[in-house]
């Protein structure tokens with residue numbers, strides 16, 4: 001490590017240095033407390049957030065939920081699979097987006113990803129479609145949209161709804177359309193590190209009235225609020241957020257445009273600064289897409305760098321840049337939950353659902369996921385933040401240049 005280099009402390013999304021939580025949030029929280037109602041069905045703040053969110057994305061309905069995991073769970077519940085049905089998804093994602101499938105009694109069928117964008121594609125989804133496929137989840141990883149046109153065409157051909165996991169992709173667009181509005185349902189997370197945050201929280205959006213209705217019910221213990229003769233119509237959890245969370249969410253939501261703009265601008269500068277570093281290529285993106293840089297990922301070609309990915313990350317860490325090699329370490333299907341099918345008691349349900357008897361076994365063999373293995377073996381995930389200045393960006397670019405030498 002070059003001791004001449006002045007180490008910079010970068011803004012972090014773990015605290016005030018990289019999170020804009022201040023007067024606007026305080027003011028709205030104060031209003032909630034003065035009103036004295038924290039319960040969202042009777043309050044106005046969560047409803048306002050839902051209304052504004054729906055308006056921003058031009059959709060008929062938005063329902064607030066207690067996390068991004070709850071968002072995916074509500075989306076799957078809206079599609080209402082039968083036990084043992086299949087949901088196609090990516091093995092490179094957050095576990096919360098996968099357990100949701102099991103909780104609704106369906107089984108995850110993993111499809112491979114493109115090695116350079118880390119996203120699922122129509123080509124990787126197609127061979128995974130069976131007569132039991134009830135939905136496809138596409139995850140716009142790190143804020144880079146999936147190549148949606150071929151995926152939409154494929155799913156339309158088979159009559160399969162698409163759930164878009166846009167937890168990392170607020171305001172990212174594909175051919176001018178915001179992701180989350182292209183498929184049947186869009187899911188967002190407000191967890192601490194996301195483009196907007198309430199610590200925990202999320203949103204589901206849809207233009208389909210039946211899905212929207214079912215998601216509204218699902219997050220409310222399936223209680224028919226507002227109905228003439230309400231009842232608990234089906235099995236459902238309480239995934240609501242409270243009014244304080246709604247107030248923070250509203251204030252954060254009003255800052256989203258600025259956050260996305262600043263992230264794009266600093267990422268643009270970074271892209272130019274690293275363009276000529278041998279062995280370093282930004283995460284690829286489909287034509288016509290405009291990513292939002294939840295993280296800034298680069299692919300490292302170790303045949304062109306002096307040291308390997310792990311050493312590069314280690315060097316950057318010494319300079320205060322917490323770049324992460326391999327993202328989640330291993331594809332999800334290699335996690336114990338899927339390897340040993342650890343679900344409810346000793347049942348391994350829904351994998352063992354009787355309706356699956358006689359079906360070909362689920363393919364969780366790593367060798368059939370070359371794109372996923374390659375993606376994880378060459379990705380370096382660089383933390384990104386709306387508070388990065390030109391100095392921060394140049395510092396990260398210069399350190400990356402040095403780290404690979």
Ligand SMILES: Cc1ncc(COP(=O)(O)O)c(C=O)c1O
Nearest residue numbers: 067068069094096097167189191
């Ligand atoms: C792509 C993706 N989906 C789902 C989730 C789950 O969101 P949460 O952590 O809010 O439950 C995350 C969380 O980080 C995520 O990144």
